[in-house]
Amino acid sequence: MTRQPGLRDVCTREGRLVDVEADALIRLPVAFDAVGRESVSDEGRDGCSRILDDVQVLRIPRPATRQEEEELVRRFLDGMRKLFSPDDNWTFLSILETSMDYCAQCNSCAGACHLFEASGGNGMYRPNLRSEIFRRIYKRYIAKVPFAKWRYGDVELNWKTVVRLGEMAYRCNLCRRCAQVCPIGVDNGLIAREIRKLFSQEMGISPPELHDNGSMRQLGPDASARNNARSVQDRVEQICAEYSALTGYEFHAPWDVQGADILLAHSVLEIMYWPESIAAFAIIFQKAGLSWTLSSELAHHDATNFGTFYDDAQFARTALLHMQIAKRLGVGKMVLGECGHMSKALSVAADRLLPRELDIPRESCIPILRDIIFSGKIAFDPSRNDIPVTLHDPCNVVRLMGVNRPQREILHYLCPQFREMTPHGVENYCCGGGSGFALMNRDNIGAWRNNLSGRKKMAQICGAFAECLGPETKKLVCTPCSSCKVQISDMLEKGGVRARNSMRCAGIVELIVNAMADVNPGFIPWLRK
């Protein structure tokens, strides 16, 4: 094992390629309980090979014979050919090809990646490592550039290269911070997603959390869809009743209102685990007098778009499904709740997939929340939020959608002790749960998320609260994204920071309702003085 794998090592080394030692990780200013990197053997229980590091996201069976090895490589190459075909990959071909052809190998991207930094500069996390291996294979086997081997350097294409490339595509949060600093415009995040696509769309290999239990259940025949709409509706009714009692304000969440102005797309995961979020939306929208609705069909299939993370076909199917639901309800627009990837998927990425009749306007909930707050329709008492609050920017909302200022206007107004992280806005760092990782807890993936992929964020959070890290001051990390909330809350909880340093995580809507002057105080009970 090594810390700085070279390009050739990825193709040739036997056994596990790298070791990310715990003592190489960046240090945190708080005690962060060693979130056990459970020891997992090189050979997984399932006959899959763990040949990259000690984590295994994909379960690729270890080829038993030479024939099986060759078959794996052949399928990979078939998929790679399709990635460069204008028919099979029209969605991203021009972006992928330019990223293949114009990288200057300047290495500016490495310094931008939170994984590379958090791992103490472990070479496997260099954004350009997987891209460059992929690029060399492309030049030689797909583009068939004359003298490719001598011009661009050689890589050996064998089953180990294939398996490691597949895994390396899942050592990336697709946050595209590396692309932002690239002087050329090369997108290593996109390349990682294209590799994920190749594995899923051609080889049928993808993480079960995203495919089998994600998009397939979402898109499958009705009987196996993700949620039972009736039980989601019951749960929301129960939440409304509980929070009506808590706030002293009677409110309801309307379902399936034909012709409503707004369809609120809200993730079911959030309804189940963060009931205060849907309650807060309902209170705000009702108080603002909006015409809005939830959709039982959307609850049934879920507003999440798992395909965003790994597969264009699943992505497009899910986006169309969501828009068909909006169309059937005849709503004026779709407002995308606090979920970063759902917001980006429907507002940006799906924009060039939808037929005109399904192109119902879609927008992030944040601007409309800002407008409500400053409309004067609701009275606020910001002193109810008078604790140190910082904002984690979901990459999908800021860097990939440019929705940046409205959330800051809200927090500056409603949270007297609001402070920014460094850096923030479009230069933010991923929480570590991006690209589907927030949903993964299998084996030691959860531990990897908390210990490594979220580590830089943890350091930033501590930096924002540097003068009040002790337990005597309650502190809140606000983020308008359910995946980010899952990831940050998990880190705070499992790392012991929640208890030891009095730190919690919440969405923006909870802070808005918590500061409403004419409901009972204590919407976020923990914040009650």
Add this chain to the structure above:
Amino acid sequence: MALLSYVVAYLGILTFGAVVASKCIGYLKKPVHLRWELYPVAHEDARRASYGGSYMEDSGWWLKKRRPSRRGGIKAVAVEFSTLHSTFRNNRPLWYRAYPFHLGLYLLTITMCLAVGVSVLASPGGLDGSAGRFVGRLGQTLALTAFLCILAGASGLLHRRLTVPDLKAFSTPEHFFNLGLFLGLSVLGLILWLAMPSFFGSLCLFLGALLTFGFISQGNALFDLFIIFLFALMAYVPATHMGHFFMKYFLWHDIRWDDQPARDNPETQRKISVALGRPVSWSGGHVEGGGARSWAEVVTGRPAMPQKREGATP
């Protein structure tokens, strides 16, 4: 040799034009891509561009008139080209080497353009009068600075690629070859600059003859060699990753900053419907492309429930 230098110069210019045109046309002929913008987007209004905001910060953005700022886009590109701002910000040690290198290339291009201008406008005898002498001295100074910058930049980059492990590991034989070419060009240029009474004057005469098909020999084999080197390099560069100097237009304008909603653009809508008609041949069981069905057919249907997939939960 003199005649050869003219032949190579013509071929170099033609090849340069052909490669640049074919790369641009090749890009433009690609199917429409999904939106994949990255903020800050420079053509947003100045206030929003400064912090990376977008029109999507307005509720009901589709009801408002969007006015992308062409000036903002041009300004951002101009700043990037003239200062390599992105590298300055994110990779300072490299910028100290890459900037002189690029500056040298810009100055060499300016010198050539000046020489073309002089050869077209000046009297056949050369640079007369005080204005002519000024332009001559300017051309000489520009050429010298260009060669010194390229020499410093290329040797700095070469040194860095050879000594910094992170860069060395990712440097390809082509990187070293390319830098070697630029080093060779700058050394040759400097020798000529020192050896000739007026390097710039000879360049003006050569380019004048090139434009008028005059084929005048400069009587200096080294100068002819320099011209061959220069124009061969001109033909070669756009075919390599250094073609980023023109492809950056697409990488930035058409990818990174492409935030145009389809609803505003009938041409994009037309391209989308063409793209959705393309056949799908992915073999993954859930895609069910098979090469016969179109994207529209594949994505409007639901995936069949799968046979067991590799990677699935046991």
